[in-house]
Amino acid sequence: MKTVGAHGGQRLAMLALTGALLAVVLFRGTALLTSEPLLALANNYDMIRVQACIDAYPVRAPGIPPWAGSGDAPIERYRFRDDIDAPCFLSSEVLFAWLARPLFDAEAQDSADRTFSIRWLGLVKFAAFFATVVGFTIAWWRQGRPASAVANAAIAALVLTDPAITLYLNGFYAEYSTVLFGYASIAGAALLMGRQRPPGAIALTVLAITVAALVATKIQHIGLGLLLALAMAPLAIGSMRTGGRVITALAAGGLVGFALQASNMARTDNEIMRLANLTSTLLTSLLPLSDDPHRTAENIGLPRRCGDHAGLNWYLPPISEQPANHPCPEVGRTSYLRLLGLALREPGVFGRFVGGSLGYVRPWIPSSYRGKPHLGVVEGAMQAPLPEGWFSWSRVLDRLPLSMIHLLVLAPAAVIALLLASQRIRELPLASVLAALALLPLAVITTVVLGNGYEDAAKQMHPVFVMVLSFWILLVLAALQRAGSWLGPFSSDASASRRSL
Numbered sequence: 001m002k003t004v005g006a007h008g009g010q011r012l013a014m015l016a017l018t019g020a021l022l023a024v025v026l027f028r029g030t031a032l033l034t035s036e037p038l039l040a041l042a043n044n045y046d047m048i049r050v051q052a053c054i055d056a057y058p059v060r061a062p063g064i065p066p067w068a069g070s071g072d073a074p075i076e077r078y079r080f081r082d083d084i085d086a087p088c089f090l091s092s093e094v095l096f097a098w099l100a101r102p103l104f105d106a107e108a109q110d111s112a113d114r115t116f117s118i119r120w121l122g123l124v125k126f127a128a129f130f131a132t133v134v135g136f137t138i139a140w141w142r143q144g145r146p147a148s149a150v151a152n153a154a155i156a157a158l159v160l161t162d163p164a165i166t167l168y169l170n171g172f173y174a175e176y177s178t179v180l181f182g183y184a185s186i187a188g189a190a191l192l193m194g195r196q197r198p199p200g201a202i203a204l205t206v207l208a209i210t211v212a213a214l215v216a217t218k219i220q221h222i223g224l225g226l227l228l229a230l231a232m233a234p235l236a237i238g239s240m241r242t243g244g245r246v247i248t249a250l251a252a253g254g255l256v257g258f259a260l261q262a263s264n265m266a267r268t269d270n271e272i273m274r275l276a277n278l279t280s281t282l283l284t285s286l287l288p289l290s291d292d293p294h295r296t297a298e299n300i301g302l303p304r305r306c307g308d309h310a311g312l313n314w315y316l317p318p319i320s321e322q323p324a325n326h327p328c329p330e331v332g333r334t335s336y337l338r339l340l341g342l343a344l345r346e347p348g349v350f351g352r353f354v355g356g357s358l359g360y361v362r363p364w365i366p367s368s369y370r371g372k373p374h375l376g377v378v379e380g381a382m383q384a385p386l387p388e389g390w391f392s393w394s395r396v397l398d399r400l401p402l403s404m405i406h407l408l409v410l411a412p413a414a415v416i417a418l419l420l421a422s423q424r425i426r427e428l429p430l431a432s433v434l435a436a437l438a439l440l441p442l443a444v445i446t447t448v449v450l451g452n453g454y455e456d457a458a459k460q461m462h463p464v465f466v467m468v469l470s471f472w473i474l475l476v477l478a479a480l481q482r483a484g485s486w487l488g489p490f491s492s493d494a495s496a497s498r499r500s501l
Contacts, residue, residue, distance in 0.1 A: 014146045021153035028161035029126045038076045038379035040170035045069035047172035049089035054097045057081050073376040077115045092177040092213045100124045122169035129180050136187050151477050159469045163392045164364040174217045175462045181214035186436050190429035192246045208253035215257020220451045222261040225254025231439040232432040275332035276314045277452045282331050283312040285453030289352045299345045301338045357449040360457035364394035364465045412438035412471045437471035
């Protein structure tokens with residue numbers, strides 16, 4: 001009887017802990033959503049690709065074009081306009097814009113000046129996120145895996161509601177969609193792998209769609225779905241009926257997303273964006289690292305004369321975002337395969353290029369750029385950073401020496417390899433999640449620097465710290481479970497948990 005009572009007490013304690021963590025998730029998200037003044041990442045112009053899909057533009061002072069960037073501070077009030085000729089770039093973030101549009105319309109109808117608040121978009125995105133977190137938590141409890149439920153809620157409370165992520169709620173940036181669909185893809189795969197019976201067609205289809213939505217967030221993530229499947233595949237070999245089906249769904253979603261982004265890249269109205277990105281990659285970031293820029297330019301398929309322009313910046317003279325002034329327009333036709341081939345032809349240059357990227361992964365909240373104020377996050381202020389009263393892991397990461405950042409980002413791959421080789425992890429869902437969180441940051445870093453160089457790299461590599469922090473927290477929780485057998489008989493693999501992570 002005492003054992004039964006103790007077990008019941010443990011279960012209630014675990015349930016209370018899960019509920020408390022979910023309450024923290026709700027509090028942190030709603031606190032930022034409802035903050036006064038508005039807290040959000042200011043628009044560096046990237047948002048226009050989503051705004052154009054619903055014709056929503058900020059209310060600006062007379063003389064300021066509504067499509068112009070507003071990097072000094074976020075803007076809350078928007079209105080619909082049909083006189084702006086801006087290209088709509090279809091991405092997963094557009095889904096949330098479409099869902100928020102009826103709410104925008106409703107407020108605009110009731111507003112004397114026909115304007116509406118961007119906060120409706122934040123509400124839609126956070127509601128989707130919170131429902132996803134609660135759904136996964138309940139699903140793991142129903143599977144008899146309270147440890148997974150607690151870990152899920154803990155990651156959401158400690159990482160996924162960090163202001164470095166939630167500052168993207170009240171804006172049209174794609175970063176929040178990347179985090180949401182990335183979380184849902186990895187957690188969804190783990191949940192299905194933990195089932196005693198093979199997952200059905202509906203569950204697998206939902207997972208595939210989620211992965212496709214992850215890939216569709218940004219062009220830089222074109223291969224992320226396939227890489228996710230690849231990271232988890234070796235661990236699923238021993239469970240082909242369950243794990244094999246999940247990996248197939250991940251790969252299918254990755255292929256669909258790849259096709260969608262390939263079509264985006266082929267669109268003629270994206271040629272300017274391609275020219276800008278490759279200028280940042282090749283001229284601004286890569287060629288200055290070579291001891292012979294002319295030779296390196298030739299090795300990646302450019303005319304030798306382009307080596308004269310090593311260090312050229314798309315946003316500064318003589319180009320200043322004007323393609324007609326570009327002294328080496330051939331960069332826009334560079335093959336990424338030829339660029340990857342540089343790893344064989346000039347491994348030293350390629351290694352310095354990719355290896356140096358970790359020097360640009362900070363700050364996680366990109367309110368500064370190369371030591372100078374960049375994107376403000378406080379409405380009505382001039383390039384203001386996150387107020388001191390708000391905790392963010394970004395502040396901690398910003399203070400760490402670069403060597404520690406290297407360790408935090410690169411060590412997970414070695415750690416997971418060691419744990420798998422020593423068979424310290426025997427549970428497929430946990431091992432798969434840790435493998436994905438350890439390996440995908442390396443893929444994100446590589447694709448970002450190949451696609452956009454070091455320009456605006458901190459914002460482009462935003463998912464890196466999401467996954468790195470989640471990895472270390474999950475690893476600590478798994479170690480605590482092993483050390484204390486803290487779940488007793490309520491874990492479906494309690495006997496194994498005493499022997500392995």
